[in-house]
Amino acid sequence: MSNYKINTKCVQSGYTPGNGEPRQVPIIQSTTFKYDTSEDMGKLFDLEATGYFYTRLQNPTNDYVAAKIADMEGGTAAMLTSSGQAANFYALFNICNCGDHIVSSSTIYGGTFNLISVTMAKMGITATFVSPDCTEEELTAAFQPNTKAVFGETIANPALTVLDIEKFAKIAHAHGVPLIVDNTFATPINCRPFEWGADIVTHSTTKYMDGHGAAVGGAIVDSGKFDWMANADKFPGLCTPDESYHGITYAEKFGKEGAFITKCTAQLMRDLGSVQSPQHAFILNLGLESLHLRMQRHCENGQAVAEFLHNHPKIDYVKYCGLPSDKYYNAAQKYLPKGSCGVVSFGLKGGRKAAEVFMKNLKLAAIETHVADARTCCLNPATSTHRQMTDEQLKEAGVPAELIRISCGIEDKEDLIFDISQALDCIQ
Ligand SMILES: *Cc1c(COP(=O)(O)O)cnc(C)c1O
Numbered sequence: 001m002s003n004y005k006i007n008t009k010c011v012q013s014g015y016t017p018g019n020g021e022p023r024q025v026p027i028i029q030s031t032t033f034k035y036d037t038s039e040d041m042g043k044l045f046d047l048e049a050t051g052y053f054y055t056r057l058q059n060p061t062n063d064y065v066a067a068k069i070a071d072m073e074g075g076t077a078a079m080l081t082s083s084g085q086a087a088n089f090y091a092l093f094n095i096c097n098c099g100d101h102i103v104s105s106s107t108i109y110g111g112t113f114n115l116i117s118v119t120m121a122k123m124g125i126t127a128t129f130v131s132p133d134c135t136e137e138e139l140t141a142a143f144q145p146n147t148k149a150v151f152g153e154t155i156a157n158p159a160l161t162v163l164d165i166e167k168f169a170k171i172a173h174a175h176g177v178p179l180i181v182d183n184t185f186a187t188p189i190n191c192r193p194f195e196w197g198a199d200i201v202t203h204s205t206t207k208y209m210d211g212h213g214a215a216v217g218g219a220i221v222d223s224g225k226f227d228w229m230a231n232a233d234k235f236p237g238l239c240t241p242d243e244s245y246h247g248i249t250y251a252e253k254f255g256k257e258g259a260f261i262t263k264c265t266a267q268l269m270r271d272l273g274s275v276q277s278p279q280h281a282f283i284l285n286l287g288l289e290s291l292h293l294r295m296q297r298h299c300e301n302g303q304a305v306a307e308f309l310h311n312h313p314k315i316d317y318v319k320y321c322g323l324p325s326d327k328y329y330n331a332a333q334k335y336l337p338k339g340s341c342g343v344v345s346f347g348l349k350g351g352r353k354a355a356e357v358f359m360k361n362l363k364l365a366a367i368e369t370h371v372a373d374a375r376t377c378c379l380n381p382a383t384s385t386h387r388q389m390t391d392e393q394l395k396e397a398g399v400p401a402e403l404i405r406i407s408c409g410i411e412d413k414e415d416l417i418f419d420i421s422q423a424l425d426c427i428q
Pocket residue numbers: 083084085086088109111112153156157182184185203204205206207216217218
């Protein structure tokens with residue numbers, strides 16, 4: 001499918017039925033698979049043959065859907081995980097050991113910030129956070145001899161900063177390490193980070209990819225371009241024999257195209273088990289089939305709401321990279337020419353108090369710890385998703401206390417603007 005346009009890939013990639021086979025991706029609701037001889041199964045365990053033996057490691061439904069996402073991103077291999085959190089943890093832990101270090105953009109999803117700064121620190125993996133707006137010199141200064149990866153989000157949730165992927169990739173590569181980009185908000189419809197030099201892409205498929213608020217899930221995609229063997233001293237997990245897997249050296253046996261995902265599946269999924277259920281993969285695929293249509297409407301609604309808020313007297317500021325006044329407008333023109341996403345952040349002039357009144361009076365937009373769903377939802381991050389952060393950390397992460405995040409769904413934009421307008425009118 002790789003020569004088709006992205007809209008066609010959304011609908012048709014990953015699964016091609018044979019004669020008389022089901023048109024829709026079949027749900028293989030089976031934990032295990034049957035073999036005629038132990039020898040046949042042994043080959044699978046030795047990674048000598050491809051096939052299925054246990055759904056924690058691989059399942060056909062999941063593989064069809066992962067293959068579609070790989071094709072949409074322009075990658076060579078992909079895997080599904082039980083959540084976006086698992087995807088980011090696996091992507092980092094696949095190449096970082098105790099004693100290693102990560103350079104990360106400071107404006108990332110709260111859950112990922114916690115994962116890297118608290119939980120992975122407990123595992124002996126430390127991190128340096130840099131502003132996504134840092135200069136090449138500042139970014140270079142964040143590296144240590146033990147740095148193994150650079151991490152950032154195409155469009156940060158909820159700060160809505162736009163990552164200069166080319167710059168981050170260039171500096172990462174100058175230090176012999178890959179750039180991992182969480183592409184959840186942009187989706188491959190609006191940005192394909194591999195085209196700008198990123199090496200690994202992750203997703204919370206819970207968001208736009210599913211798009212209906214129905215199934216938590218994640219995905220990891222490999223560009224197949226990073227040369228692990230050229231940096232073998234940095235990546236012993238990929239470039240030296242894995243004694244827990246019959247002495248296989250992943251980068252030798254599976255090459256640049258397959259080593260990362262094969263190791264991540266055969267080792268991390270085997271041992272940690274954050275597997276996506278085939279049912280969820282099926283639901284995710286239904287979402288993917290209309291992703292290109294929905295993203296268009298999400299962006300149209302986001303743009304209309306951002307413009308309305310921008311001109312409203314009770315609004316202090318609006319963050320949306322589709323507004324010419326936005327700090328990231330130029331970056332968005334480069335990386336997101338078809339549109340960014342449906343998420344708009346704004347600050348009310350009346351601060352925390354006004355935010356409370358506004359939230360209480362919304363009728364169509366629901367208060368939810370969620371974004372990127374067909375239904376419009378709204379959140380005040382300081383009092384919910386980011387509540388573990390200090391005021392200083394909140395500012396640094398780009399989510400000050402008065403900030404409201406609205407995730408525009410795919411309803412009619414006139415109804416959305418009417419709802420926002422009447423809620424703003426309730427503020428004294
Ligand atoms: C939601 C989100 C995650 C975490 O994903 P879950 O599926 O909720 O575990 C990671 N990154 C970004 C950018 C997100 O928006």
